[in-house]
Amino acid sequence: MSNDQTTNLLYLGRRTRLNDRNPRKLFAHLRNHCDTFGRVIGGKNPYGKCNNNPFSRHMVFIIMENHPLSSITSSSTPYMNDRLAPPYTRSTNYVGPPSTASCPSLPNYLNIFSGQDWGTGSTSSCNGYDGGPHSNPATNAAWNCASPCNLVDLLTANSISWKAYMEGLSPNNICNGSGSSDGGNGYIVYHDPFAYFSNIANDTVKCQQVVPAGTYTGGTSACNGGTPSNVASTLISDLGNPSTAPSFMWVTPNNYDNMHECSSSSQMIQGDIWLSVLIPSILQTATVYGRRDCDRDSYL
Secondary structure (H helix, E strand, C coil): CCCCCCCEEEEEECCCCCCCHHHHHHHHHHHHHHHHHHHHHCCCCCCCCCCCCCCCEEEEECCCCCCHHHHCCCCCCHHHHHCCCCCCCCCCEEEEEECCCCCCHHHHHHHHHCCCCCCCCCCCCCCCCCCCCCHHHHHHHHHHCCCCCCCHHHHHHHHCEEEEECCCCCCCCCHHHHHCEECCCCEEECCHHHHHHHHHHHHCCCCHEECCCCCCCCCCCCCCCCEEEEEEEEHHHHHHCCCCCEEEEECCCCEEEEEECCCCCCCCHHHHHHHHHHHHHHHHHHHHHHCCCCCCCCCC
């Protein structure tokens, strides 16, 4: 993920326009919504069930990889370009940082998740750090941070339930050091910012909230490998129960389905097909479909 490549963000929840050029601005946007978001869940919604509620009760945050907006075309990614983009907001000014300070991937993910890169970024030719958790002075700083350090701390402080779904993660969660290195089916640890904070990874409750998005084989294992119908089955199952579905859901595809490895224009279709299966599945769950009578404009 370099400075001239857009992190493609699909924000299933309240429609919004992100006109910021820095990933840490996105963290600030999410932080500023924590309080108002918290007031409309858990029976605390001051707006009533329908009509006057300007906020969503659930948010699904999906992060894709490595392509500028100019690469999202009808030929390379027809679902994103022709089905998702026209009726909804496009963040045309969200193009990443104006310098190479947030390169490569890890600084971007840490900025989005915690509002800073903890020293993993570099101003020299995108030569930042992409290593594992607590593996150098920069990642040690994030690891040893005391609360509040990240988005999970803000969500917890506002009594907002959350869960993170990592496609390709082979263990059941990130507890006991699991998920701290690459492996599984295209799981990349530096695309999982939750693993970089000991107040999540070493917390016996929070670490169980970072889980595989679905079965081990739920994502593809090669470019143009197709997308099974049970993609992100854990996420879809959780959304099947509106009373227990997390309010904030983070989704990281594996390194094929996020378009990182499948980077050529002919291979980008892999991520596009993945989204074309996942998003309709999300929209058909009881948590989302059951709210459509109230929140018609709130979901992709």
